[in-house]
Amino acid sequence: MGLKEAALxxxxxxxxxxxxYCDFYSLALVPSEELLKRYLKALQKEFLLRQEEISSYRFVTFYAGGGTPSLAPIWFYEEVFGFLKTVLDFSPREITLEANPEGLNKLVLVSFREIFNRLSLGAQSLNPEGLKALGRRHQVEEVKMAFEAARTAGFENIGLDLIFAWPGQTLKELKEELEKLVSFGPEHISCYELTLEEGTPFYQAARKGKILLPAEEDVVSMHELIHSFLVAKGYEHYEISNFARPGFRCRHNLFYWEARPYLGLGPGAASFFGKKRYKNLEDLSLYLKNLEEGKPPPREEEILSQEVRFREAVILGLRLLKGIKLESLVKRFGINPLEYYGETLEKLLKEGLLEISGENLRLTGRGRLLANVVFRELV
Ligand code: SF4
Known part of the structure; x- marks a missing residue:
């Protein structure tokens, strides 16, 4: 039997x-060589502990995310890849490195290019005021230099990430940032609205009234501007926050949105295999300790019922602009979404937040702006 595709x-x-503003799990430190070697060994052990359950899968994408994966020296990834190639048939098509612009130069990027064929560069803002407001450590000029160095190093698939609706940002400033962004010529663009995540300094500051985000109607106009501007420049708007030149959609992230299997290694990483979902605890010390003692990392595990998997597949699938094929839901879960959601779905269709286009159920333009409202109804 052929192996099923999965993402790593x-x-x-x-x-x-x-x-x-960030609530991703990471520690504010540049790891020593010794710590990196310990981490590498722990990752290898975690993989070996999982090997049996992933034996029927073939990894077609690899994504180093974080944190700041570009902080690691190249030997770290050479070891990771060397190891994976000895324990399985490993030749992913898309191999992404998430990178921050600071510290990237041609020499570093040439060595990364030996392993990676896609770079996701965290520009976040192309306005000095925006970078300052977001508390970022790099300058606009560094984004340009890193992008150009990546091209010279041979990266033909580069994504740029932008955060919009930062405190004080105007529509005019966003337009200028988009113009600058597009002038670099990236293959992929992600535009994320700044959100206040509980537990972050931004969340606290906003509660105390120390930062003020743009008004709701301005944020709506920002979403509309991003869509119309990037589509007019030839980018396909394929997921709520993601745009790509034809042929350059992020294959790895499509695994998440299409509720297909993925394995995540490291503290805080999540995995999903059909009926099971795991999430390693966000604790590097415990992660290292357990694996050094030959035990699996501490994690939360969930066995998902058919119904839960169905609802998740609907919500994730609706993030994609093409939506989700109704027939495929029936085939996959034996549940007809029209019957299952009944009046709720009818209401969302009537309100113009969802539509049925051909065989697919999808968000309308207005539905995309109110996606959270729709998802709350369907979850
Ligand atoms: S660099 Fe990225 S992962 Fe690290 S704290 Fe900033 S936003 Fe979060």
């Missing part, structure tokens, strides 16, 4: 400093 994620839990 490696979490790199270190950053030079914590950004005040």
């Amino acid at each position: 994620y490696l979490h790199f839990p270190f950053c030079r400093a914590k950004c005040p």
Whole structure:
């Protein structure tokens, strides 16, 4: 029997400093060689402990995310890849490195290019005020330099990430940032609205009235501007926050949105295999300790019922602009979404937040702006 396709994620839990809006799991430290070697061994052990359950899968994408994976020296990834190639038939098509612009130069990028064929560069803002407001440590000029160095190093698939609706941002400033962003010519663009995540310094500051985000109607206009501007520039808007040149959609992230299997290694990483979902605890010390003692990392495990998997597949699938094929839901879960959601779905269709287009159920343009409202109804 042929192997099923899956995605492989490696979490790199270190950053030079914590950004005040970020709730991803990472420690504010540049790891020593000794710590990196310990982490590498632990990752290898975690993989070996999981090997049996993933024996029927073939990894077609690899994604080093974080944290700041570009902080790691190249030998770290050479070891990771060397190891994976000895324990399985490993030749993923898409191999992504998440990177921050600071510290990237041609020399470093040439060595990363030996392993990775896709770079996801965290520009976050192309306005000095925006970078300052977001508490980022790099300058606009560094984004440009890193992008150009990546091209010279041979990266033909580069994604740029942008955060919008930062405190004080105007529509005019967003337009200028988009113009600058597009002028670099990235293959992929992610635009995330700044959200206040509980437990972050931004969340606290907003509660105390120390930062003020743009008004709701301005944020709506920002979403509309991003869509119309990038589509007019030839980017396909394929997921709520993601745009790509034809042929450059992020294959790895499509595994998440299409509720297909993935394995995540490292503290805080999640895995999903059909009926099971795991999430390793966000604790590097415990992660290292357990694996050094030959035990699996501490994690939360969930066996998902057919119904829960169905609802999750609907919500994740609706993130994609093409939506989700109704027939495929019936085939996969034996549940007809029209019957299952009944009046709720009818209401969302009537309100113009969802539509049926051909064989697919999808969000309308207005539905995308109110996606959270729709998801709350369907969850
Ligand atoms: S660099 Fe990225 S992962 Fe690290 S704290 Fe900032 S936003 Fe979070």
